[in-house]
Amino acid sequence: MLIDSHCHLDFEAMAADLDGVMARAAAAGVSGMVTISTHVEKFSTYAGIAERFPNVWCSVGTHPHHADEELHIQTDDLVRLSVHPRCVAIGEAGLDYFYDNAPREAQATGLRRHIAAARITGLPLVIHSRKCDDDMAAILREETGQGAFPFLLHCFTASADLARTALELGGYISFSGIITFRNAEEIREVAKFVPADRYLVETDAPYLAPIPHRGQSNEPSFVRHTAEKLAEVRGITLEQLASETTRNFARLFAKTGLA
8 A cells, every 4th residue: 555645635626526536546555645734824624634534644834935924823833733633744844946936034934943843743844845955955954953853855856965965864755756757867866775764655746747647637546656666766566665655654654643
């Protein structure tokens, strides 16, 4: 069985057909998923979805695209909301210098508040990192120096250097459908050296549908295609990959109780 460690079930593409999404996921061998927060102020929506399905969990956090919209959200707010029984992670938060939809200072402030929440709660921080390798590595090193915290670099598209930094600091790395794309050779090279106990799979649905569904709206059932390609890249069977990634998910997202 596979677990989609990162999707957005509240987005319109899936919210209108959640029962169908869940049925197709089950048919594809996907046993669970985390619906990820992009706005803290919408936490009740994510929690409501997770309450509806026993194999869905949620997170609490502010996407870097919206960092300046939720600067009033403090670490204490994240900690308070995270006690919800279906909330198993902090985030997603991070830095995105590709779109720069929010001022970089606001993104960094938000990221550090989320790191503090992960440190306090022990819940993993789901990190969005795009075109910001040097600043991300610096923040991760600095903050880890102030106290370790669990974290996951989701939808990995960065450099091998950032991957090694994250691994050195105890982090995990998650691979999405991008790994199936023709021009993703650098990501596939990273996927070869990540230790067997430090990687996960995800969809980031409804975005980034893997081949053979590229261009379509992504959904959790499609994580199987990502897993098949990742297994090929790592030179293992799909069954071994499913076992390893599910075990890693259970360890990192310990609040799910799957461990």
